[in-house]
Amino acid sequence: MSNDWTIVVGVKQVPDSDEVTIDPDTGRLDRANAPAVLNTPDRNALEAALALRDEVGGEVIAISMGPPNAAEVLEESVAMGCDDAALITDRAFAGSDTWPTSYTLAEAVKYFDADVVVCGEETTDSSTGQVPPGIAAHNGWAQLTYVEELEPRPEENQLIAVRDVEGGHERVAADLPVVVAFAFGENEPRPASLHRKIYAENDFEPMELTAEDLGIDEDDVGLDASPTQVGGMDTVSPVDRKEQIVETPEELIEALAETEVFS
């Protein structure tokens, strides 16, 4: 038996959060015009996965669930150093909330016989953080969230993590297979090398997997299988701020005295 690990990284294409604007007339979000980018925390997940492979050996496969154009983030992952990539794509998945999404990804990581699944902490577009624990729950696997450091223990078939917990840290050992949610900003994602970039852009095509390929019943995914629905969207009128620039600390203190924050 070899100690090589199959490491699957979940990545997602999201609208660039700096570019999402609100239509002042309708109050609706204008996501369509925001360019699609790789979810920032997923870069930390990719780095964590590649670093694990560097230590233990094995391969890193990036997967993404989404429409065909989501293949772009897979190319980026391959450019960073992933060995392979798969796009999980099917009309049947449309409208999935976190329940069917994590179910689909749970089936996908089983398909690849993953030892370790690494995800970002959360996505910048929906920020639920529910998908990594959801994958673990669907498969009955161990999970490690808010992870800041990983120490592989291939001889014990375990992965040890330093996790951020409220007010401190803990070191937890989990049995493989395990799902990791790696905390945003906790490592330095490696840049893509030029030759990997050229390879990813010109010679690489991610494989595509449909519900049928994964043995998923269409009734178990998509809008109808999603327990939650969006019941409405309200724009939050931002608190009106004075936006007054003052020159000196003295002026600032005078202004604050008027607001009565100093009693």
Next chain:
Amino acid sequence: MTEAEQQVADAEDVWVFIEEHAGEVMNVSWELLAEGRTLADKIDEQLVAIVIGEDVDDVAEEAIQRGADRALVADDPVFEPYRADPYGTQFRHMVEEWNPSIVLIGGTHTGRDFAGRVAVPTWAGLTADVTKLDVDEDGLLQAKRPAFGGNVLATIVCEDHRPQMATVRAGVFEAAEPDPDREGEIEHVDVVVSEEETISEVIERVIGDTADITDADRIVAVGGGAEGDVSPAVELAEALDAELAASRKAVDEGWVEASRQVGQTGKTVRPELYVALGISGAIQHLEGMKDSRVVVAINDDPNAAIFEHADYGIVGDIFEIVPQLVEAIEAGAELQEVAQ
């Protein structure tokens, strides 16, 4: 009626998970008891505290005093310290046994870690990071959560599945106060997990003194602009009698402890005065402080987004401006003393 419809029809009661670590209860749990009480009264059902841990009868007792009608207690060494798999399995078992209508869990790292392990196997609706809750007369929970950095509030509903679960942000509700005369029922439940079945092990756990910035009246927050030296912020906080807080950047760099982080993945604060030093004003940061009454920003970049979300701004280097500001505040304090 299908099985799922029956489950929806039969579901009752509002559950609040009381998060404790080594006997220490997270304040968000008491906040949720207050909110849970309101919801339960609205639909005329019971408020049930869920207590999981070791030797937690005191916690259950306090939950009753703070508004629960009943406490269900799972007491066993396997639950200390917290791990996702035993907590998830035990909680799931309890959900399947009692079929609650609503389940509220604090949006802490712990709460967000195991909520999915309950929602997935029970096919429950789970809404993350809720900041507003309501329930209609049919018992349908309206869970509101900020989307896109708080520019919109999305209402999430779950019509066809039970329980309706939500993780709820810390600091958005007032904590329930204890009433020593309140009485309720404490019930010990079967523990369905054992150490042999667990798939993870906590090797070490180090917890510092955690600051609670959510109640502070005045906050001085520091960001990337401090470049490793947060002393101006500390001095200003002292001069203003304020709590020190930080952006994620300052926390990730290790300059300020994580319990003081403000923002989407940190805490929600709403002080009278919020001073942002060297903070750019990223949406994830704004989400945690945008309800502050008066916001002051000091930043050397006149185009920093924070100025659009501040009442007063000074464009300049915090290492120059803040010491002057501290001096001016202290001079002002002296004047006041002389005047008295």
